[in-house]
Amino acid sequence: MRGALVWHRLARARCLPGAALCFLTIVGSQGCVAENDPSSVTASVEPPKAGVLRLATTTSTRDSGLLDVLVPGFESQQGCRVDVIAVGTGAALRLGEAGDVDVLVVHARNAERAFMAAKYGTRHEEFMFNxxxxxxxxxxxxxxxxxxxxxxxxxxxxxxxxxxxxxxxxxxxxxxxxxxxxxxxxxxxxxxxxxxxxxxxxxxxxxxxxxxxxxxxxxxxxxxxxxxxxxxxxxxxxxRNPYAALVVNAARHDKLNAALAGAFVDFLISQPTQRQIADFRISGRALFTPTRLDAAP
Known part of the structure; x- marks a missing residue:
């Protein structure tokens, strides 16, 4: 992860047989950003730089490989760097509430609605599903x-x-x-x-x-x-599993990169990116279905 966010992790695991626990230990020791007990995760946040977008996203978008395809295009287009923090949707929404990230990609519609209703976000755009x-x-x-x-x-x-x-x-x-x-x-x-x-x-x-x-x-x-x-x-x-991008409300927090956050959401719902999502396949099978792609090619 190329990020300004450093996680101090206390992983929670109940009912882990020995071999599985060994696997978990190996994963943690390799430096992957793993899901965490939402009650025990803390973060040390550096002040964001003008050319840095802090994205909190679900592990499914990371583990599937989709972000590896999409993010470099946005970085090239904007001349910026995207710091990806891969966590569960609940943890991502809490990072947004705290103003520790600029934009979210999550997949829990009821929680997203509550986030927007509480005015933690200014924009909510569904852009794909699986x-x-x-x-x-x-x-x-x-x-x-x-x-x-x-x-x-x-x-x-x-x-x-x-x-x-x-x-x-x-x-x-x-x-x-x-x-x-x-x-x-x-x-x-x-x-x-x-x-x-x-x-x-x-x-x-x-x-x-x-x-x-x-x-x-x-x-x-x-x-x-x-x-x-x-x-x-x-x-x-x-x-059905819809994914949405949410812009964190810059009026509630200092130093959020609202401009880049909005640009990233625009990028996700743009026709070229929607076509990239449609074309993203493994073994000939699409992993996600874009929801904002025009019918005409």
Whole structure:
């Protein structure tokens, strides 16, 4: 990460078997910016420079590789540097509330609406979507294949099968909790594992222990060749996963780069960038669908 934001991380992990915990330790030691316990993350922020945009974004946009495609074009266009802070949606929104970043890319619509209603943001633009998938071992011990999401979660819980949760207040975690609410709320069991990490590490841990997990399509396709887990529940309307860009309200905080933040949102919804999003593929399959692309080429 090329950033002015230095994270002091206290990673949270519950129900991590030994091998998975070793994987988590390795990931942390390599310097990746991982998801964190939202209650324990602190940040040391340097004053932003005029040519620097501080972007807080979900780990799914980083783990999928999309940002590696989009950000250099914006930096070249604007003659600036983008400092990317990859965290869960909840943590990204809190960074925006504190004025520690200039712009957000997040995927939890209810939380985004609350952010805008509280006037922490001045602009909200949806620009793409994908879908969540419920993945698990090909043997599918819970027999959830092709069920509706809530019915699938009910079977996993009833059978007390291994399930890995982000457990980090990210957009993915929020969507998982919404599904549990349809069932009357989450009742944890021994093999319900909260890892407090990003989507990539969570997916790898679930794969190692042949458990179930909820994952966004982009991250799954990026990791598909590295794991044995397969999609078992997908394409449900309730699993649609929209992404939006939010400009943080510069009237509430000093030293925000409102001009670059607005330019970045304009860049994301511009036709050339929307076409880049549409053309971004792994193994011939699109990871995201742009929502602002004109029908005409």
């Amino acid at each position: 879908h969540f998938l419920l993945v698990g071992p090909a043997s599918d011990p819970a027999k959830i294949h092709a069920l509706e999401p809530a019915a699938a979660f009910a079977r996993i819980a009833t059978g007390k099968h291994v399930y890995f949760s982000r457990g980090d207040d990210s957009g993915t975690h929020k969507r998982e909790l919404q599904i549990w609410e349809q069932l009357g709320g989450l009742v944890e069991w021994v093999d319900y594992c909260e890892v407090g990490q990003g989507m990539g590490p969570t997916l790898m841990m679930a794969d190692e222990k042949q458990g179930y997990t909820l994952v966004d399509m982009g991250t799954y396709l990026k990791f598909k060749e590295k794991i044995a887990l397969v999609p078992l529940v997908e394409e449900a309307n309730s699993l």
